[in-house]
Amino acid sequence: MEKRVRFHEKYCKSCALCVAVCPRKIITISDRLNDLGYHPATVSDEDQAKCTSCALCARMCPDAVIEVYR
Ligand code: SF4
Ligand code: SF4
Numbered sequence: 033m034e035k036r037v038r039f040h041e042k043y044c045k046s047c048a049l050c051v052a053v054c055p056r057k058i059i060t061i062s063d064r065l066n067d068l069g070y071h072p073a074t075v076s077d078e079d080q081a082k083c084t085s086c087a088l089c090a091r092m093c094p095d096a097v098i099e100v101y102r
Pocket of ligand 1: 087089
């Protein structure tokens with residue numbers, strides 16, 4: 033299935049604003065480290081189907097990490 037929300041993980045600074053704003057509570061902070069040394073936000077493949085493409089996360093992100101598709 034196509035992803036509804038994509039994260040450009042290398043730009044994420046792990047501020048977790050997107051985690052807080054998501055009404056479906058599907059965004060998590062991963063265990064991985066990106067090139068900036070932060071743990072990037074992500075949505076698991078299983079939870080992609082729960083995303084409503086509301087785009088609140090993308091509007092909240094200060095670093096333009098998130099793209100939302102319908
Ligand atoms: S688009 Fe909406 S439902 Fe989907 S991850 Fe972002 S805030 Fe959550
Ligand atoms: S709001 Fe943006 S920078 Fe902050 S954790 Fe989410 S994706 Fe990363």
